[in-house]
Amino acid sequence: MMGSQKYTLKEIALYFLKLGTWGFGGPVALVGYMHRDLVEQKQWLTEEEYKEGLALAQLAPGPLAAQLGIYIGFVHYGLLGATLTGLAFVLPSFIMVVILGMIYQVYGGMSWMRDVFYGVGAAVIGIIAISAYKLTIKSVGKLNLQSLKVNWLLWIFYVMAIAVTVITQQEQILIFIGCGLIYMLVKSPPRWIKAPGISPLFLFAETGFWDYSKTTLVQIGLFFLKAGTFVFGSGLAIVPFLHAGVVNDYHWLTENEFVDAVAVAMITPGPVVITVGFIGYLVNGFLGASVAALATFTPCFLFTVVLAPFFKKIAKNASIKAFVDGITAAVIGALVGSVIVIAGKSIIDIPTAVIALASGCSLIYIRKLQEPQLIAVAAVLGVVIKMLI
Structure with missing residues (x-):
């Protein structure tokens, strides 16, 4: 549709189904x-197409990874591709969190899951740190004198985004747009800038599977629709917003239950924002989970498929390319900042620090090692360590 297809619609949908099933580590x-x-590896997308998708995903509200997946589906297969990749990516983790919600309702707590997360959370830091490093090299450049001389402004954006994300523990959309505009004006100002006068499966009954309240269902829909519409960036950015509404405003969950919900999101594959399905289930059963997930992901889907055609057409423009490069540097910096923030909550002692370091080194030096295998080992280590201390 928008370029030569190097893969079939079935292949890209199956890829995202697998990524949604086995893809641990957050956005x-x-x-x-x-x-x-x-x-x-597959070379289904060009570097340029990927960067365009990453920039668009960051500009539009909603979960970063899901938006990028929707955009990738759209690149060659339009609306149908975006729909299939989005569903394939989100559905596996949605099913998992609903099942975990049912287990939670039966057993009334998740202390064992926190023991698992003790190890898994540390391993995840190692995994995402390696991913963030690779993205930095690709988008900003290697940390050497030549790169600093050539891309000094991108490095400033990158470091600034790291600092802001660490300090505020949120990703700031205005910083991304500002970096894009500044880099565009410096590297390739558009012609109109110079023109005068123009400005810029359990016992369902016991788990509450079908139990729901119509009033609460509407509240869930409106709240999570707002979350999906007005929260930008990764799953990290949506957590404070969810906490304020779910715990403080509506009192749907206690503090411990909310922490459990975040833990569920971190130890299940797919987008971190799928925690909304777990929260929705605890509040209002299966319908609550479905409404929460649908309300959260619908805005990002609509923003992506509406903006993608126009974004693709204008992305060849030199000024737009500079705008995207500036945004991308800030985006990657914010993602690195998110790694630091998450690490501060997951690396809490010497054992977790060792697990994180070993996880990163394992991915570098053991080429056949897959992330799910690493997560499984870390989960077992977490339980064993917690039993010993």
Whole structure:
């Protein structure tokens, strides 16, 4: 549709189904997997197409990894491709969090899951750190004198985005747009700038599977629609927003239950934002989970498929390319900042630090090692360590 197809619609849908099933590590790792698999190894996408998708995904509200997946489906197969890749990517983790919600309702807590997350969270830091490093090299450049001389402004954007993300623990959309505009004006100002006068499966009954309240269902729909529409960036950015509404405003969950919900999101594959399905299930059963997930992901799908055709057409323009390069540098910096923020919550002692370091080194030096295998080992280590201490 928009270029020569190097793959079939079935192949790209199956890829995202597998990524949604086995892709651990949150948004930083997931966008890294997409680059590694689709750009470097399979060569289904060009570097330019990937960068365009990453920039558009960051500009539009909603979960970063899901938006990038939707855009990738759109690149060669339009609306149908975007729909299939989006569903394939989100559906596996949605099913998992609903099942975990059912287990939670039966057993009333997730202390064992926190023990698992003790090891898994540390391993995830190692995984996403490697992904963030690779994205930095690709988008900003290697950290050497030559790169600093040539891309000094991109490095400033990159470091600034890291600092802002670490300090605020959120990704700031205005910084991304500002970096894009500044880089465009410096590298390739558009002609109109100079023109005068123009400005810029359990016992369903016991787990509450079909239990729901119509009033609460509407509240869930409106709240998560707002979350999906107005929260930009990765799953990290949406967590404070969800906490304020779910715990403080509506009192749907307790503090411990909310922490459990975040833990579920981190130890399941696919987008971190799928925690909304778990929260929706605890609040209002299966219908609550479905409405929460649908309301959260619909805005990002609509923004992506509406903006993608226009974004693709104008992306060849030199000024737009400079704008995208500036945004991309800030985006990658924000993702690195997110790694630091997550690490601060996951690396809490010497064992977790060792697990994180060993995970990163393992991915570098053991080429046949897959992320799910690493996550499984880390989960077992976490349980064993917690039993001993």
